[in-house]
Amino acid sequence: MTTRFLGCLCLALVPLVSGVNFDTCLQEVKNGTWGLVGGTDNAGRPVNNISEATSITYDLCLVACGKGSEPFVWKIFSQQFSAWLLPYMALVSQLPFGANNRLDNLVSILLTVGSPTLAAYSLALTVLNGWWIAQRFSALSYPNVQNAVKILTNLQQSALRVTNEESLLASLVILHSNDEFWEELSVWLNYVHTWSLSAVASIVWVIIAYVFTVVDSFTSNHYLGYRDPQRKWSSSGIRVPVAYTHNHCPKCDFNRVHQAMERANKIAYIATLSGKPTLASNISSKRAMYFRKDAGNDEQCAPPVFNYARFFPWTLAVENVYCVFLEASKRSDDRQPVDWGAKWTREDKNMTIHPDNRQGSLEQVEAYIRMKPRSRWGPGVVSRFLLAAMLALSLTWGTIGAAILVAFFVPTKGLACRSGSYLIYGATSTLVWILLVISSVLAHYSTFTVDVKGNSMRTKSTRTAGVLSIILRRLGKVLAAMNSIWIVLACLLHFGNFFDRCWCNSSVLYLGSRAYNVIDLTPEDVAALNGPWIGGVALASGCAIVFIAFVSILVNPTLPI
Known part of the structure; x- marks a missing residue:
């Protein structure tokens, strides 16, 4: 029994110490070990001489390299985990909660991580409400x-x-x-609500890591310097403004x-x-x-x-x-x-x-005091909703979209595992926001009553709205929890080289039958990455700065005298 257990354990650990070596695979292909067909250049065009191949088709990649991923390297994994995921979690822990029970605090964490769109929307709405009430009473x-x-x-x-x-x-x-x-x-x-030393340290830690990542990418001579970091600065680009502005609530x-x-x-x-x-x-x-x-x-x-x-x-x-x-x-x-x-x-x-x-x-x-009948939705709600929604969506897709942009243009170009993981996270974040906002509208509508013989009664439509509101609210929270797990899991898969496999590197999802795996990049290919990288950094940083500036300007409006 013990021998069988140890044997299974060894089989489970094989991928951690052995795995695909794409450089070796390419060298074998160029030597003709796997035939003379399947070699391509970095644009996916077949080469006349197999020895000149810098890329290989997806079908040949499966034959020559296998379906597995590059080996798990504990040193790299631990460095990435401690440098990014731990500060990321520490940043989340600094958010103000204050609920009456631990379950609500846990749900607020899942909503914030699973839907930064909802978190940014609520923050923008809070600031706009403060500005609106000061103007209204002025x-x-x-x-x-x-x-x-x-x-x-x-x-x-x-x-x-x-x-x-x-x-x-x-x-x-x-x-x-x-x-x-x-x-x-x-x-x-x-x-x-004072800034704690741990909150300041967490934000500074993430910002410094962000700067180092950007600088390192421009000084790196290998395309891995571009391929890996975008997940880091995309997540920090959205977390830092959310964490910063939370302290102004x-x-x-x-x-x-x-x-x-x-x-x-x-x-x-x-x-x-x-x-x-x-x-x-x-x-x-x-x-x-x-x-x-x-x-x-x-x-x-x-x-x-x-x-x-x-x-x-x-x-x-x-x-x-x-x-x-x-x-x-x-x-x-x-x-x-x-x-x-x-x-x-x-x-x-x-x-x-x-x-x-x-x-x-x-x-x-x-x-x-003569109270007059008023709208049951309140004044100025449409304009504040639209502005808060625009800011939240801009922050979400400015940062996550920047990560998708960079990952998309890293050879092999196209929508693949890395860019797809960011797209799933951003789309789910937006969907959660949509569901919960609709739920809040229906919940408010469900409180409307009509006067019947002196008694306030709810109509069939308001009762239906109340039921739909509950369903959408619960669905949104479940999706947010799943998205929270997904973003953490995606980071771990990145750190563990799980996405470094033929299927992911060949952009099969995007290219289909034309999929190919770029293994050896030319200096021209690396130079071509500067444009998307600079654009991505500018987009993510710009959206974060605009959001922080918006909050900083409107957070303390002039009060009526």
Whole structure:
């Protein structure tokens, strides 16, 4: 039994120590060992003299070299693994998560690695939302506008809901008793996400490795200097901007954010019939601002990659708050106090509106704010979606597309194992983004109700949308998990020389019956690679720089005064 096990182990280890040697195969072909047919030049054209062959047809490659790959070299594998895959994993580990449980944090990792398109889209959307809300509130002059912008921006990572039932929201905005609510909640949410030393080290490590790879490719005299590195700088080109911009996201600590909201709601006041405000907790358990608590939806997941699911409901929550502040600002600009029986009290130099102008009974507060019907999708969602989508797709296909470009033009030219692995990763990343974005649209639509005899009811179409949303969301997550495994596996296959085989090197997938394997490159062939390589480096670097610049410019918009 032991002898049989050792024999099987030896057979399994044979490919690690023995394998195809393409230089030896070519030399045997040139010597006529395998006949006089099958030799080609590097353009795939048959040569008249077999001794002049620099390439061989795919059929001859299988005969002369076999179906196996080049031997596994542990020294090369370990160097590549430690120089690229480990920093890559370390970079992922530095992303902010903050979910309420480990499973959601794990899913956020799989989504970020499996669909960098979704991660970049959520990040771009977060930045655009922050800029949009600052611009939208900029013309308002009512007290606490600045705090409201800070709070709503920092609550993008939460399933925020806003209601004006029983004039809760109107009371929260109008009554001067609630100034402490806005001030305290703004302070409690204003904790700083600092850059850790490990995060900086991981990013610097990857950037230095990227630079070394580019320099090494231009100083290398062999085409392997071009063939191998593109997978490295393509992955770093998309990971570095995503990791960098993640650290500019609003707060995503689930427990801390929920505790801040609970503490603030304890000091929230509501108008009463008598005109003397009282704590909202003395009336009911309802609050003007609260978090959706039902499970089973990505809205509740705090990590920034899930911001795609909060886009529409967060926009509606912001719009509800904006409309109340807008109405209050109009009334105050017209010098109308909340109490219609009182006269406008002039403010002093230390305040914009005197507190006496911001108090009244429940009836007066309701009359002061006239809420108008609004779109259930929210304003400006189309333009922000399109811009965020453009940035995410540009970053994805600018970096991954650059890797495909370089791999495509490395002889033998064509779509093969290396370029195909990048194409699969990029296409799946984009497909996951499409599925989850559609899922978020359907999930929001499924919340629409119609009024039937005073009761809010969901229609058949909204119920169907809810079911489809769940199916697409789960399908997208499964694909993201599989894509995460695939990109790691593809790196390992690269490092282990698995793709250095006749089928991959001959571009059979692209050339079909005309497939051939370029083994000996001429100086002209190597020189011709400079164009695609420079173009690929410029494309990947340019897209990453544009994305980082976009985030850096818009991440801290000017707040209303």
